[in-house]
Amino acid sequence: MNKHLLSINDVSADDIVRILDTAESLREVGTRVIKKVPALRGRTVVNLFYENSTRTRISFELAAKRLSADVINFTTSGTSVAKGESLKDTALTLQAMGADAIVIRHSSSGAPYTLTKWVHGSVLNAGDGTHEHPTQALLDLYTIREKLGRFEGLRVAIIGDVIHSRVARSLSFGLVKMGAEVTLVGPPTLIPPEAPQWGVGVSHDIDGALPKLDVCYLLRVQRERQRQQYFPSVREYSRLFGLTRERVGMLPEGCVIMHPGPMNRGVEIDSDVADLPQALMEEQVTNGIAIRMALLYLLLGSSGEEVSPDARTDARARA
């Protein structure tokens, strides 16, 4: 594994399997009386969030704490950042304080890459602009594998505001890497023009896509990132691309419904659809903690030296 997790393209298919398997073992920790193991005792994890995010930050915080790491939450409001400190100076400050890992969310695509130039510790991308959100993709892969048992040949539609969605990018790359067939579905204005280069299909007809799916993945309509009018009205969007009760009837038996949250009930998903048993949003949240524990463990639990293939085999044999 690389020292950092900036993009899903930083990890190979083998790495993904290893991350998911490690998360599988770590999920058991959450069921113990004492939900904590000493693996990362004495390490410091900084959550550096330049954008609001309750669920991702809490998930990372809980993950680090269950591994016994010390956690510092650095949010931008009311701190030196609000006083005009640059990302570089903030990074150097955290570096000087001895952060072993920095979890960063930033509204600018590429900010985590820039951060790696200034700090010695591992950098984990918790969402950068409209670029990537690799930990979300990994927890989605975990949830899909848990429910459906495989990736090869799975038919997955990612539906909605793809162009603004870092989740859609990371998840598409991850699913394609694992052998799934991905189709992006949405109005032409919300599908990135370069999408065909990701190795995915594109469709503007949700009703044609639904009957063939194993996974129906809905994206939040990100009105806060939309700087222009991408569709005439929310009502029209919901009528043309929302997962309504009637559309759920078009999904094959066994098809699961997923959403990265937070949901706009009544926009991309009907309220009672979100509460159906095949909707996995709560599982996604629970699995998110295990995935983030696995990543922190795998990144901070290594010495950070280059790994030769021999040493890799040796580590397996020893364990």
Place this chain on the structure above:
Amino acid sequence: MGAGRLLDEGEIRRSVIRIAHEILERNRGAESLMLVGIAARGDDLARRLAAEIERIEGTSPPVGVLDITFYRDDIGLHAEAPEVHETRIEGDITGRTVVLVDDVLYTGRTIRAAMDALVDFGRPTAIQLAVLVDRGHRELPIRADFVGKNLPTRRDEDVRVALRELDGQDAVFVEPARAGAPETTGDRS
């Protein structure tokens, strides 16, 4: 120097049978016993001991499997994080006598980690230790209650246990340490 076979299938089988008898004798039966094997291979040995205890006593103690990876004292010292295995301990261990089971006892660091892990699940009445092979060279004040065989070894040798369940055969080998393998801190047991 090639690999030398220290124990064969028959010797392993007889050791397991003897340890099962010793566990029952020491604890006056199988009541309130629980066997917890340390992954990997300790759990297979624990299941064999449980089957043997059932044959002798008519009741089978519960068997758990414990992965000690997160309790190791060498996390962050190797190029890659140690691989994680499954942990599954069903039921409450509080008030039970827990017999930890492992294949090889060496530095004692694995057992230290296993005891730390175990007390996170509850408060056992007692913890005992059963191992197939004790190869010496302890780095911590730990000893086994039940030993299949004491095998004096050198530190520059590796003791490798093969079990049918994982490796397709039952045998214990001693072989020269793999070139470049780290010092004892990295080794299990």
